[in-house]
Amino acid sequence: MSSETDKDIEVKDTTDTHSDNSENTKPDSMSKDEAKKFYEEKGLDLSPDVPVKPKPIPAFEKSLADKISSKFGDKIRVDYVRSDRIRITTKREDIVDVAKFIRDELKYDHAESVSGVDYPDSSEIEVIYHLGSYTDEKLGRQIFALATRVPREDVPNPGSDATRTPSLRDVFYSVEFHERECFEMFGVYFEGHPDMRRLLLPEDWADIPPFRKDFKIKGR
Amino acid sequence: MTTQLPPGMHLETVDDKIMTLNVGPQHPGSGHMRLIIKVDGDYIVSCDPDPGYVHRGEEKMAEYRNYIQNIPHLERPVIHDSSNILYPYCLGVEDLLGIEVPERAKYIRVIAAELNRCIYILYWLAIYGIFLGHSTMFMWPAGDRELFIDLLEAMSGARVTHAYLVPGGVRNDLPSNFEERCLRQVEYFEKRLKEYEAIFYQNPLLKARTEGSGILSRTDAIRLGTTGSVLRASGVDFDVRKKEPYDVYENLDFQTIVMKEGDSYARSRVPYLEMFESCRIIKDALKKMPKSGSVRTKLKPNPKGGNDEVYRRVESGRGAIGYYIVSNNRPEPYRVKISVGSFRNLICMPYLLKGEKLGNMPAVYWGLNYWPVEADR
Numbered sequence: 001m002s003s004e005t006d007k008d009i010e011v012k013d014t015t016d017t018h019s020d021n022s023e024n025t026k027p028d029s030m031s032k033d034e035a036k037k038f039y040e041e042k043g044l045d046l047s048p049d050v051p052v053k054p055k056p057i058p059a060f061e062k063s064l065a066d067k068i069s070s071k072f073g074d075k076i077r078v079d080y081v082r083s084d085r086i087r088i089t090t091k092r093e094d095i096v097d098v099a100k101f102i103r104d105e106l107k108y109d110h111a112e113s114v115s116g117v118d119y120p121d122s123s124e125i126e127v128i129y130h131l132g133s134y135t136d137e138k139l140g141r142q143i144f145a146l147a148t149r150v151p152r153e154d155v156p157n158p159g160s161d162a163t164r165t166p167s168l169r170d171v172f173y174s175v176e177f178h179e180r181e182c183f184e185m186f187g188v189y190f191e192g193h194p195d196m197r198r199l200l201l202p203e204d205w206a207d208i209p210p211f212r213k214d215f216k217i218k219g220r
Numbered sequence: 221m222t223t224q225l226p227p228g229m230h231l232e233t234v235d236d237k238i239m240t241l242n243v244g245p246q247h248p249g250s251g252h253m254r255l256i257i258k259v260d261g262d263y264i265v266s267c268d269p270d271p272g273y274v275h276r277g278e279e280k281m282a283e284y285r286n287y288i289q290n291i292p293h294l295e296r297p298v299i300h301d302s303s304n305i306l307y308p309y310c311l312g313v314e315d316l317l318g319i320e321v322p323e324r325a326k327y328i329r330v331i332a333a334e335l336n337r338c339i340y341i342l343y344w345l346a347i348y349g350i351f352l353g354h355s356t357m358f359m360w361p362a363g364d365r366e367l368f369i370d371l372l373e374a375m376s377g378a379r380v381t382h383a384y385l386v387p388g389g390v391r392n393d394l395p396s397n398f399e400e401r402c403l404r405q406v407e408y409f410e411k412r413l414k415e416y417e418a419i420f421y422q423n424p425l426l427k428a429r430t431e432g433s434g435i436l437s438r439t440d441a442i443r444l445g446t447t448g449s450v451l452r453a454s455g456v457d458f459d460v461r462k463k464e465p466y467d468v469y470e471n472l473d474f475q476t477i478v479m480k481e482g483d484s485y486a487r488s489r490v491p492y493l494e495m496f497e498s499c500r501i502i503k504d505a506l507k508k509m510p511k512s513g514s515v516r517t518k519l520k521p522n523p524k525g526g527n528d529e530v531y532r533r534v535e536s537g538r539g540a541i542g543y544y545i546v547s548n549n550r551p552e553p554y555r556v557k558i559s560v561g562s563f564r565n566l567i568c569m570p571y572l573l574k575g576e577k578l579g580n581m582p583a584v585y586w587g588l589n590y591w592p593v594e595a596d597r
Binding site: 081082084085087109110111112113115117118128130134135140141143145159172173174175176177178181198199200201202210211215217 | 226270271272275277279280281284315442443444445451456458463464528529530531533540542544546554555557559563564566567596
């Protein structure tokens, strides 16, 4: 489980670092507080360049959001990210119902991507489905993000630990390979998926799921 | 003896009638991937695609570099289409950092993307031709590809991996005589492209092998979430350039190529016809482009995005490419997910190959416009 195994990815730095940037890069293996102190000592401001302001929701996105919140109420949280992008966060118990509603009532018909995002600080992994529509003309611009959070274990045992969520494969057929990728890269087991095997990783991969934050790339 | 198998795995029993074949992972016919094919005599019973032989963890690497350092390695999954795979990344980072792109840069980006689309389609067409035993169709596109490579070399300085698109615009301005030269080469190429029709697409052997094979119905194309030429060959009119126009595509004059048949022939013909549209876009963009002006908005060193996320997509030679970028007040992105056309089209491979003759496998496989390196990332 250490980061110093042979299976780590060898990375060749192909970028030309500017001299003024190179002294600001963070050395390896720092804790979060150390890193923060490091950036502060260098005089680097960690606050974002872009102030985050609540944005008004355009009418079309609002109508979509209202439809889904009137049905599910407290079970979901609706976020408006930017134009044509709505995001719904729900509990994993409700995700199949919400997905069925999105497919049948809102007419989204396929998944563009399924990604995991690892949050070790809150011991959670977020699984986020980006859904789109081919059949409905009005939804051509829209991407609907459906997210849920699953518990994350410090010592993962993919397939047998609590990191699991219901599969949406019966609702959106197109998630089949995306969910397999998410399973091997984050160790999230999708219950009800008919073929939960590895896809990209070698069969003899014996380390932790590589896209988790505690899997470090050698030399970085 | 009972062995505990990992979830999803099962022991295979030997059946005399069915034979398992490994196609790949070395190149002949499959690209850098493996297809585990079961055949009954000459007919394919089932197919299990096994990608991952060129998985390099681009998404993981992106978490360790800042937004500018990420540019050169993110184009590596498809070096033949490098502008198009960088395009959604640039659009996404611009959204995250709140950068405006100069008008002239928007046109230059569209020209670079369309030139790159032609380079990719010609490369794919060359391989498609040689695997169907048509060696002229290998030589011609491989030679004509040089026209566009030369143009992009003049624009960016590199022949294949351009890293030309950057957040905020393009890396440098066009060379002085570029417009005239580009127009001349594109007009020559349009004439040249018409000759492909007679030698390849009207060839009775090609038609015999591809027409009616590997049919993907419109319903299935939507249900399986396919994208790009596979989707449009099955009669779905969906092109990100039309549906969600980015940069200046809404000002430009072109149309989407849609075919109804859904067979291998249609899938091989849609990218070919799209090259004519690409030429139209390039000529139109050259006409409408502002003749002078800035081409790049300078960023602050080590720019940081807020606690934000963005999903941007563009249409590439193989379908929609989407970038999901999560940022958390740091110079590096917190998570980058690349959703690529090849990976999304992988799912229809078992459906299309089932019931085909083994000899027809390359025609169906390459018709999918599948690029293993991009699918693995």
